[in-house]
Amino acid sequence: MKCFNCGEFTLLGFCDKCKNNLKEFSLGVRVLDKNFKVYSFYKYEQIKHLLYSKHHFYGYFVFNMLAKLSFKKFKNFFNPDLKINAIALDDKVENMLYSHSAILLRYLKSKSIQPIYSALHAKSNVKYSGKNIQFRQKNKRNFKLLKKINHPVILVDDIVTSGSSLLEAKELLEKNKIFVLFALVLADAKE
DSSP states (O other): OTTTTTOOOOOSSHHHHHHHHHHHOOEEEEGGGGGGGEEEEEHHHHHHHHGGGGGTTTTTHHHHHHHHHTTHHHHHHHSSSOOOEEEEETOOOOOOOOOOHHHHHHTTSSSSEEETTTTTTEESOOTTTOOHHEEESSSSSOOOOOSOOOOOOEEEEESSSSSSSHHHHHHHHHHTTEEEEEEEEEEOOOO
């Protein structure tokens, strides 16, 4: 088998060198409108080719490994005293494959963080992958809240580009009197 990252021979999806490189993330932060913070583990250019795997079956393995190397570690240094829910943006399973955002969500589970699956889905079927900021702003996701949320929320997604989807989700949750703490993503595409 070839390493998903560099193409070298490996038995486990990522070779040891790539796994060690991906373990060394630096938690970045981007502040969106109204001081909403989005924390990211990687720069987009670092893992762009890995993020595109979400459109293929093998992406299931890639996202599991990325989540183990990042999201799973996040709960080790973010250990609040209160109960928190984590919600993924649009974690629908498509083409009978898997939901990449649900994979990320699963790795946040801890004593204080409880993932809530299928809580926030887009009514619009628009795809943002590869689209520019004007397209994203013109074509809203129109999220719908599908479950009752009892605790403050961490929003989860794979990437922050313009931030419009995260802000739209945050706005809907706040209209439903749900406090949104921050967002957590694998990569920040801001240049």
